[in-house]
Amino acid sequence: MLKIAVFASGRGSNLQAIIAAVKSGELPAEICLVISDREDAKALSRAEEAGIANKFIDPGRFQDQAEYEKALIAELNKAEIELIVLAGFMRILSPDFVGKYENKIINIHPSLLPAFQGLQAQKQALECGVRYSGCTVHFVDEGIDTGPIILQAVVEVSEDDGVEELADRILKEEHRIYPRAIKLIAEDRVKIEQGRVFIEDDSKAVNNVNNPGPAAVPSPQR
Ligand code: GAR
DSSP states (O other): EEEEEESSSSHHHHHHHHHHHHHTSOOEEEEEEESSOOOTTTHHHHHHHTTTTTEEEEEEGGSSHHHHHHHHHHHHHHHSSSHHHHHHHSSSSOHHHHHHHHEEEEESSSTTTTSSSSSHHHHHHHHHHSEEEEEEEOOOOOOOOOOOOEEEEEEETTTTTOOOHHHHHHHHHHHHHHHHHHHHHHTOOOOEEEEEETTTTTHHHHSSOOOOOOTEEEOOOO
């Protein structure tokens, strides 16, 4: 069973979706650890309620980022983590950290990357006037919201949308595709070649999900 750690800074609704997918048996993974950089993160109480080990590691306690990340690494080693899942983790990990866990860190971002990287992606989308936005699950590399794309889902933008309405609709899709992306990794079906993700035997994945929907956009097939 794939051992995962979830890093989250806030509300933790993606964490909750992953917990639900594990509980239902749909996602063959074990959430061994939830780490937050914020003591008041709802993600921590969600983990506690689900009986998952959870830890607030205060970045302010360390003299620099390298020391902070050493503490993260110690926890990850202790729990023998195989995949780090960033779910609303609002800190940038150093190139050293990312290099140590090459292709072992994934992130979800509320836009169709590479559009609207960085903060307030939904607001950026509205201001740009795009007709479609969505969300992206991707491997984390040294850039910000870059790295090979695993899955995306498309959301239509309405002219009446405010940031919250759009964010809510995108979030629903996040909850659907994040567990699915982790499942693909757990099943060892995600391969990276020259910066692109190829999903092995994706026809099976589509048949296996409850509601793949026309909006699910798998990466190109080999
Ligand atoms: C999600 O919308 C996620 O895509 C976003 O933060 C939110 C966390 O919600 N992440 C980023 O913007 C990262 N660049 P959650 O705490 O309820 O899962």
